[in-house]
Amino acid sequence: MSGHSKWSTIKRTKGAKDAARGAVFTKLGNAIAIAARSGTDPETNFALRLAMDKAKAANMPAANIQRAIDRIKDKGAAQLQEVLYEGYGPGGVAILVEVATDNLNRTYPMVKLAFSKHGGNIAEKGAVVFQFEHKGMIRVAANGDEFMLTALDAGAEDVQEEGNEAVVYTAATDLARVRDALKQQGFAISEAELIYVPNTTIEVTDAATAGKIMRLMDALEDTDDVQNTHVNFDIDETLI
Numbered sequence: 001m002s003g004h005s006k007w008s009t010i011k012r013t014k015g016a017k018d019a020a021r022g023a024v025f026t027k028l029g030n031a032i033a034i035a036a037r038s039g040t041d042p043e044t045n046f047a048l049r050l051a052m053d054k055a056k057a058a059n060m061p062a063a064n065i066q067r068a069i070d071r072i073k074d075k076g077a078a079q080l081q082e083v084l085y086e087g088y089g090p091g092g093v094a095i096l097v098e099v100a101t102d103n104l105n106r107t108y109p110m111v112k113l114a115f116s117k118h119g120g121n122i123a124e125k126g127a128v129v130f131q132f133e134h135k136g137m138i139r140v141a142a143n144g145d146e147f148m149l150t151a152l153d154a155g156a157e158d159v160q161e162e163g164n165e166a167v168v169y170t171a172a173t174d175l176a177r178v179r180d181a182l183k184q185q186g187f188a189i190s191e192a193e194l195i196y197v198p199n200t201t202i203e204v205t206d207a208a209t210a211g212k213i214m215r216l217m218d219a220l221e222d223t224d225d226v227q228n229t230h231v232n233f234d235i236d237e238t239l240i
Helices: 002-020 025-038 046-057 062-073 104-117 145-153 172-184 207-221
Strands: 081-088 094-101 121-123 132-140 158-162 165-171 189-198 202-204 226-231 233-235
Touching: 025 046, 025 062, 025 094, 025 226, 046 062, 046 189, 081 104, 094 104, 094 207, 104 121, 104 207, 132 172, 145 158, 145 165, 145 172, 165 172, 172 189, 189 226, 202 207, 207 226, 207 233
Parallel strands: 202 233
Antiparallel strands: 081 094, 081 121, 094 226, 132 165, 132 189, 158 165
């Protein structure tokens, strides 16, 4: 699962910079609005609770969060759609792109252009996603064997250490249960979300290829309609 972990670390660094200038709020608002379609009470809608927690962690104002939730009640507002685009980047790396959009005629060309402009290509539906598994991911301020046993007892499938944090992987359907169990035991959770984890990873060791891949990923991440990206590459951070 190292492919996700390393890219996740890179994204978190970039996301912190984006949040500082408010560029991430559109993405967070869209995620909240989509989650709210299954219910506007975060106590009974775990997806909404996750989206709200992520927004709060990025210091999104409470008024913005509420406006995003209220979009579900506004019949005149354009309805958002969730779409998963699949593609390949330089070096044959696999990329999944989750988008939330109210206009597919705007979003698809933007995503396709990002791929083609940076040495990749968008693929047919189903051509890439089979290389990934849908999993839950929880980032916890903890480490060590004792925590690993605690997480596994709570229902986790795997635990990996990253510095002073642990990344806990769960079955997609177990994310809420494991997250709440760890939270009830007093562990500080900084992130919890559903992700796509690659079955195998491609090691990128060439600086030129790494640069091309990162320019493609930046172009995708900088697209307002893009909610999340998932990859199967593992890049040495000294190359970027």
